[in-house]
Amino acid sequence: MLSLWKVSKTSGVFEHTKNSLLEFFSVCKSFGGVKAVDGCTFSVGNNTITSLIGPNGAGKTTIFNIISGLTKPDYGKIKLLDSEITGLPAYKIAQAGISRTFQLTKVFRNMTIRDNLLIAKKASDGEMKSALARVHLHKPLDMAAGELSYGQQRLLEIARAVLREHKLLALDEPTAGVNPQIRQELKAILRGLKEKGNTVLLIEHDMEFVMNISDEVIVLNEGRVLKRGKPQDIVKDKEVLEAYLGK
Amino acid sequence: MIHEFFIQDFTWFFIYLIIVLSFNLAFGFTGMVNLGHMVSVGIGAYTSALLTLNGVPWYIALLAAGIIACVIGTIIAAITVRLKGDYFQIVTLGLIFIAIAVSRNWISLTRGALGLPGVPDIIRSNFYYMLFTMVLSLMALWFVYWLTNSETGKIFQAIRDDETATAILGKNTYFYKVLSLAISTFLAGIAGGLMVHQINFVDPSIFDLEQFIIILFMLIVGGLASIKGSILGVFLLFALIDLLRFLVVRPELIGPVRQMALLLILLLVLIYRPKGIFGKVDI
Ligand SMILES: Nc1ncnc2c1ncn2[C@@H]1O[C@H](COP(=O)(O)OP(=O)(O)OP(=O)(O)O)[C@@H](O)[C@H]1O
Ligand SMILES: [Mg+2]
Numbered sequence: 310m311l312s313l314w315k316v317s318k319t320s321g322v323f324e325h326t327k328n329s330l331l332e333f334f335s336v337c338k339s340f341g342g343v344k345a346v347d348g349c350t351f352s353v354g355n356n357t358i359t360s361l362i363g364p365n366g367a368g369k370t371t372i373f374n375i376i377s378g379l380t381k382p383d384y385g386k387i388k389l390l391d392s393e394i395t396g397l398p399a400y401k402i403a404q405a406g407i408s409r410t411f412q413l414t415k416v417f418r419n420m421t422i423r424d425n426l427l428i429a430k431k432a433s434d435g436e437m438k439s440a441l442a443r444v445h446l447h448k449p450l451d452m453a454a455g456e457l458s459y460g461q462q463r464l465l466e467i468a469r470a471v472l473r474e475h476k477l478l479a480l481d482e483p484t485a486g487v488n489p490q491i492r493q494e495l496k497a498i499l500r501g502l503k504e505k506g507n508t509v510l511l512i513e514h515d516m517e518f519v520m521n522i523s524d525e526v527i528v529l530n531e532g533r534v535l536k537r538g539k540p541q542d543i544v545k546d547k548e549v550l551e552a553y554l555g556k
Numbered sequence: 557m558i559h560e561f562f563i564q565d566f567t568w569f570f571i572y573l574i575i576v577l578s579f580n581l582a583f584g585f586t587g588m589v590n591l592g593h594m595v596s597v598g599i600g601a602y603t604s605a606l607l608t609l610n611g612v613p614w615y616i617a618l619l620a621a622g623i624i625a626c627v628i629g630t631i632i633a634a635i636t637v638r639l640k641g642d643y644f645q646i647v648t649l650g651l652i653f654i655a656i657a658v659s660r661n662w663i664s665l666t667r668g669a670l671g672l673p674g675v676p677d678i679i680r681s682n683f684y685y686m687l688f689t690m691v692l693s694l695m696a697l698w699f700v701y702w703l704t705n706s707e708t709g710k711i712f713q714a715i716r717d718d719e720t721a722t723a724i725l726g727k728n729t730y731f732y733k734v735l736s737l738a739i740s741t742f743l744a745g746i747a748g749g750l751m752v753h754q755i756n757f758v759d760p761s762i763f764d765l766e767q768f769i770i771i772l773f774m775l776i777v778g779g780l781a782s783i784k785g786s787i788l789g790v791f792l793l794f795a796l797i798d799l800l801r802f803l804v805v806r807p808e809l810i811g812p813v814r815q816m817a818l819l820l821i822l823l824l825v826l827i828y829r830p831k832g833i834f835g836k837v838d839i
Contacts, residue, residue, distance in 0.1 A: 377724050378723075378724075379720060379723075379724070398723070398728075399720070399723040399724055400723045400724075400726050400727055400728045400729065403723070403724050403725060403726035404726045407724075408724075409724055411720075411721070415718045415720060415721035416717075416718070416721070417713065417714045417717035417718055417721065417722075418717050418718075419713065419716070419717050419781070419836055419837040419838075420710070420713055420714065420717060424710050424713070424714075427707070427710055428710060428711065428714045428722065428725050428727065429725050431707070469725070473725060473726070
């Protein structure tokens with residue numbers, strides 16, 4: 310932990326005082342002519358809820374894909390605790406402790422809920438049921454995941470990501486397509502996870518949600534970090550309002 | 557005493573059951589549409605034929621049929637498995653044409669279009685050979701059932717449903733895809749060996765697309781990712797062929813009528829019941 314702190318300090322980029330769990334340093338990624346991520350540097354503090362916000366096409370999902378190893382960056386470094394994970398295959402990064410969900414939900418449609426969770430962790434039925442109960446998904450374990458509604462599939466995907474042993478939980482728009490009541494529940498779930506020592510990185514369009522639960526907000530625009538700070542400072546920031554709300 | 561006709565029929569049933577189960581493992585359970593499945597069967601047939609014709613005991617030859625098909629299958633899998641979707645299918649389809657070209661032109665080994673006649677029997681009695689194929693196909697059945705219900709088998713199915721999601725849950729999907737094809741081609745090679753000792757002959761026509769359509773029919777009609785489905789699919793095809801043999805009086809019509817009937821049924825199933833009879837997944 311101490312050495313970590315030194316890393317961030319010597320790099321001279323990070324001002325925050327908390328130890329960082331994930332560091333994203335000078336990362337670039339282009340698709341053809343589109344600079345999806347254009348020299349991004351930020352870190353995610355250990356045991357925080359950090360939100361990544363920004364307009365459509367800002368590069369948020371691309372950053373998640375780079376973190377989880379699905380997209381190789383053109384340039385830059387990514388560190389999880391004190392080990393570099395840049396360029397590792399996705400399954401190794403997952404094994405190193407990153408658990409994520411997708412903007413477009415990816416459950417195993419033809420498999421049962423039980424088998425969906427089993428791929429994440431060899432858990433007992435009891436453990437699975439409590440993982441589902443935590444996201445308020447009360448469905449039999451033998452039900453095919455493809456028979457769940459879109460919102461329920463999203464909850465299953467979240468439960469699956471949470472069930473895995475992980476250091477960082479990265480959620481790409483967890484509230485999209487989920488009803489307002491469950492949206493409130495999700496807040497409680499994320500807070501509960503944080504209390505248990507989890508670290509959450511969140512992409513979210515629902516500002517009320519973001520401002521309510523984030524310790525730290527990183528604002529992206531056109532592949533660059535525009536601002537980072539406490540939610541209460543971000544909402545007041547003129548530059549952010551201009552970029553994000555297009556005002 | 558069971559009629560000779562049924563003995564032959566059941567022997568083929570058991571051999572095809574192994575072929576379709578192994579096809580299902582890669583296609584239905586792992587989502588890899590390996591259009592070159594019959595290539596592995598053919599490699600097994602040629603291997604066991606060549607070895608026994610050169611005096612190697614049948615049990616070594618039969619095992620070698622599985623191993624050679626598996627080694628070649630694994631090498632090809634290791635190269636092609638990274639290809640996405642359609643490209644994998646195109647390459648595996650191409651394997652059929654490579655296999656035809658090699659078996660026709662490598663005359664010093666395969667005698668080309670003349671084929672390899674006089675492949676010795678494993679067991680002289682047809683009845684006991686049927687029992688032998690039955691035992692092996694029951695072993696394959698049990699193995700595929702056990703495998704698809706194991707953790708490894710669940711990972712295969714997860715890859716079929718969503719490979720990216722499987723990878724981000726910490727599974728090396730490349731390894732599991734190659735593993736699935738390695739097992740599938742091993743079983744196909746054994747089935748090829750059993751086939752060649754049944755007809756005592758092999759020639760390049762084993763790679764013909766027609767052969768492939770037969771196993772595709774069995775798999776699709778029975779249903780993907782269903783073991784019950786594979787058993788039923790193989791059974792229905794043989795029932796259909798026997799039925800046509802009784803119904804069609806003019807022998808020169810049997811071939812064309814059979815082909816048309818197979819394709820028609822395949823089409824009807826694809827239109828009205830795309831999951832097949834016992835299928836669990838969409839194609
Ligand atoms: N695989 C890809 N191929 C080509 N362009 C891509 C690819 N992935 C992303 N992009 C482009 O990169 C840019 C950033 O996309 P990204 O999906 O990261 O945005 P986002 O911030 O997640 O947006 P949204 O809020 O709409 O989800 C966009 O212009 C997008 O079109
Ligand atoms: Mg996105």
